[in-house]
Amino acid sequence: MKIGIVGSGPSGLYLSIFLKIKHPESEVIVFEKESKLSKKLYATGNGHCNLLNKNLSKDKYNQPVFMAPVLEKYNYAFLEGVLKSLGIEVTSNGDYVYPLSESAPSYALYLKKLAEKVGVSFLIETRVIDYVVKGSNIEVKTEKKNYVFDNFVIATGGRSDPKLGSDGSFYGVLKKHGYSLVEPRPGLTPLTLNDKDIKPLAGVRHKANVKAFLGKEKIFDENGEILYKNDGISGIVIFNAESAIYRHKFPKDIELVVDLFPDWDFEELVKRLAHDEGLNSKFYLDSYLVEPLQKHVLARSKGKDALCVATAMKNLRYSVKCHYNFDYSQVTIGGVSLEEVDENLLSKREKGVYLIGELLDVDGNCGGYNLTWSLISAIIAFKAL
Template sequence: MQERSKLRIAVIGGGAAGITAAIAAAYKGADVTILEKNARIGKKILATGNGRCNLTNIYLSTANYHGQNTDFARGALVKFDVEKTIDFFERLGVAHKVEEGGKVFPVSNQASSVLDVLRYELDKAGVKVLCEAAVINIRDEDGGFSIEYQNGDQFKADRVILATGGKAAPNLGSNGSGYALARSLGHSIVEPFPALVQLKLAAAFFKQIQGVKFDGDAEIIVNNKTVEKASGEILFTEYGASGPPVLALSRKAGECLQKGETAWLKLVLINTCGRGELERYLIKRFNDSPEKELVFSFVGYINKRLVPVILKEAGIADIRKPAGQVSSAERGKILRILQDWRFQIKGTTSWPAAQVTAGGVDVREINGDTMESKIMPKLYFAGEVIDIDGDCGGYNLQWAWSSGFVAGECAAIVGDISRPERNA
């Protein structure tokens, strides 16, 4: 009897999810080819974790993920969990360490070492890699797929894994091309927007204080209610605010703005004490040196570049008057700025500054246990192209590894590769 040929699987996209999917499919005996539009695969991996590659996070939970249905992520995250991810990379040679907040990094502190072992494993598993192969069309044809490149060449496959990424960091190759491919095959797209990105705020003084950092709290306020908050080092920029807490809140801010809601960023510059204690401290500070100019009386307590802006925002016309002449009403306004400084959010910075894409292929059209399309059988999805995005701290790479591995394994299951009837 003639031996049946291997399943031909095309993985479109050579990022973290695509590479993992290709390896998983090859492990199952499939004939796998990665089609990558860039000159080399894994370019974005090199930039993760500030060049150190934050592989995953030991505190992973579906609560760290966002999208219209975050429960969708559970299937892949359970099947290829944190422990399996760490074991996978340890087997490839990446020794790991756990740092603050549960972040997992390679002991080498080099993202390049992660990409090196992945590329080695692809070669060892027999995965073919075609670079500078930008896919512009996928057709359902003859019980399989016909894939057309930008240069006019074509590639035939029995199954396709779409792992093209999102639109964040286009300088690293993410241009949203996968959305058009998904739409052409019948899928719906949840409108993408930048996440883990800086916020643009409404105020005229940011150039005066750009570069100033402080440890404090940040909150997103909608209809005078806090909808999300974070703490840590916050950075003022020429257009608004950045820093880990702001990046963490940017997803919620973008979501609110997409809904047409007016959103505000509340900053707490002094979060080490309550209002009463802070007021008593300011009274003592002013009374201890009543002759000092008000603007100078804060030097040594608040970044001196912030002080003139804070006082003017508090409505104090003469910021050089003696501190002992500050009225209780003026003091109350200063207190409000220090612990409840609000800025209307105008938007976020654009795709080049974003670390991840929110939105993507609608998860209602994907089987969460297999990553297979419910609309087009034998079409699979993995990674950022799907409407699932994670918090900063290793969660997005974990989603790439998990969804990629599950998609690769399930796509490579040997069975009847003739085209079944499509789902209605």
């Protein structure tokens, strides 16, 4: 058996290793246009590589209906077992799971060396420009020469920072082959805001609850640390809010509501503010908020009494302008429609062609859900090959 895989990201890399371990006699060639394998993997999890999540809920993905049976079959225990079978030990922080080294570069290197050891062949700096299905073979065209395979797996990822390899250029090839695409949009990015009064807050961090509304409909509600920027707002909770918003095709009237003290209900916060103001009316807010955020809250408060200040603290409303662009996106929302593949991720359109990883219209929240999908999609295709 001769299998070609385009893309050495985690999905292509995992699949190549599974195949060579199970079928040592087969030839597995991975094409990578960059000079380094799996470039994006090095940048994951802030350099720590958040590779799985213990709470693998379907609702963390844009495709809950598709993911429900998939996650039932490939649950956390199963996936951890698969990694262990490859010699990968993990550690966790809450639900977030990392390689024991907690180092993305070490993890990427480990996978590369393992792939080489089991006999995967890599063709780096080799861009696949097209392919042709000819009877039961697939001819893969690169800028240098052509190769013929029994099966061809497309694992070219989505679109994010092109420096990390994800330029989205393979979407064009697939469009030419007739595949339908759900319009790719940047996912897990900061948000720009229309509110000009946030400028002085740039650099300020605070733990908060964030809700997102499209018109009157609440579509997101999560706690986490926010980070104000010159033109908007960032932080993991905001990345997740951004994805929740832009999974909607044409989101309109987008509003964020930030509660700076979600652990206390309104009455409790009023009681505490009133008490503390009584003790030191001049500087009691110093124990609640850093100065720029105090000023921001007071400027938005209808009065200086505890009731008004608590109302402002629990209801900072921001109007969302847009997401940041693809250079900042950690995952692509959209991609090749799931309608184009069967339950084995085999193309319904072209014989012997599989599509895996972020290339497909599957995106997850921050927290390891996207690398989890890379792994699961590689396992699904592996089982069918």
